[in-house]
Amino acid sequence: MSDDTPTPDQAPGAPHPRETAQLFGQSAAEEAFLGAYTSDRLHHGWLLTGPQGVGKATLAWRIARFLLATPPADEGGLFGAPPPPTLLEIDPEHPVSHRILAGAEPGLAAITRSLNDQGRLRAEIVVDDIRKLGRFFGLSSADGGRRVVIVDSADEMNVSAANALLKMLEEPPARTTLLLISHQPSRLLPTIRSRCRTLRLSPLSATDMQAALAQAGTELPANPDHLAALASGSVGAALRLINLGGLELYAELIGILGTLPRLDRQRALRLAESAAQRGAAEKFELLLTLIDVALARLARTGATGQPPAPEAAPGEAQTLSRLASDPQRGRKWAEVAATITARARHGQAVNLDPAALVLDTVFKMQETASWGT
Template sequence: MSFTRLAPEQFDTIPDIAEPAENPFLAGHDEAGAHVAAAYRAGRLHHALLLAGPSGIGKATFAFHLAEHLLRYPHAGEAPEGLAPRDPDLPLFRQIAQGAHPSVLHLTRPLNEKTKAFKSAVTVDEIRRIGRFLSMTSHDGSWRVVIVDPADDMNANAANALLKNLEEPPPRTQFVLIAHSPGGLLPTIRSRCHLVRLKPLETPALISVLERLEADVPETEAGRAALAARAGGSVREALLLTRYGGLDIAEAISRILGERAFPVAEAWRAAEAVGGRDATVQFSIFNQSALDSVSGWARHAGETGDLAGAARLSELWREMERLTVETETYNLDKRQHAMGLLRRMWQAAKA
């Protein structure tokens, strides 16, 4: 799907796919949208919302829809009963999409100017921008919206800095925190927010979004259901699976782990495929697939009473995550990284 990108590139940008800030299409969250819109009309919208749910289901897109809703209808009694669709023809839409609206502050992982790579956390310097943002006079006396995306990527200093802003917000200020794993947030942050859980997309809604994006959707109902199940109701995961070789990567990992002896040649072919110069998305898919596999093993071990195995696998997961962050942060050899992860996983599978 060809389009002109308006929004700044983010740490999790997918080529040729709209960023949440520039996406006018929100699917599958009608119930949550109606709940938030009704609270706003009634004057009961909590000053801090925590949008929780799996990655890639539209939480950030929901947040930007809410931001535009508040700015289009600054007087609650005049707002529609449901969350208003975003209108790409409005100057307001373009301002928000470009990150240029003076009443919307979007905080996410910043770019490291030295390495030109995105940092692995939402830093305290990003959160400190809130104080400067709120100290300025509100644009035309309307709402100010702060979106932290995702809040569970904040480091400890950033989380503590955000807490101070949540405790005594100025009037007509709306915080929207996005969290894939809200349990990872400070309890004091969670207690100051109203939790809105967004559900994974049902198969029809997911397929509808994928078709709009011209993704390679299976023709059969069984194939579509299988894709939705494997993607966990996440548009992002479905796109990675269908457009960027995610299914092939997952199958390659499975084959390698199933061999009786570690298949060096096959593992190296897989590592070269995901570690090449033009394989940034595939490298991200590989790492996530590897981490998800080990996480599943650890969860299964715990559920079956193998606590020692669960602890061992949890430690392996942490080590793999550390290696992944180091490889991306310091621009290490991605092929060697992938090869190392495959060997560690194969050894764990045979233990």
């Protein structure tokens, strides 16, 4: 991969988690880990879970930096044991911080999807990626110091890799902490989950989201409430929306919904053609995600009697209220959401023309909007 290509454990448009100075909105998870550390109940395996893009990888790298830079209490030296740490924060000028930034910390191993023999990124973490840890443990055992392993993400391990990691969790090397990042813990082997202590991270508040985006050097949109509504507390999702024009895309989708049940066909055609442009694969994938979001918000409006707040696009509340004016219509939108999602994903799997797939989806939404009229 070229130097400017994000690695598998890095959100596009964001700094790598090892370079992220601060973690916002996850003080409960940090305090839980620190409490285990200071009470001498440090588990050898930790499962960091929660929605994608809320800071799990950043927390893992913070924990790794903390463990490798903090001497155990029984190594206090001439002046006795230092007071128990109250923060995971490590001085950026600390030698461990410098070595981690340079990718040269001997006590740390990071496992992600690797390149195959053709130089392409694999779709999963394979057993050879996990087996490399055997050499890491052998080389780093001589100094007797701590060792930390980060697996990002553990969901991407194939069966052989998962079984190899399970053996390490069953018989962990001395003074080793394994940090497993998981967006979908249900995909992991139950035996892996049972051998780890879980730290669950929560979606960020609008304030924490803005702080995290500012740290990433990202300019906030004109209406940050729209971004907060669509990103659902995920910095990773927010960056994707900003970088791919997702706010404008969703606003156009809501505009088209606003013409239903009559449907502005020219507008729908333009939306479909934009998804079919050369090099627009990421934008097409985002559009399908935004359609899922719009359908979910329609179903919620019908079920609760009021549109979700805040709005995610100009005029959204009025459009949702009109199209999902009662619980029956809300149920209808919920039913069609499952159908549309299945049809869209099947169309992707068989390489259906993106423009045709988008139009098919819009026509299905028009049919639903006409129901009962």
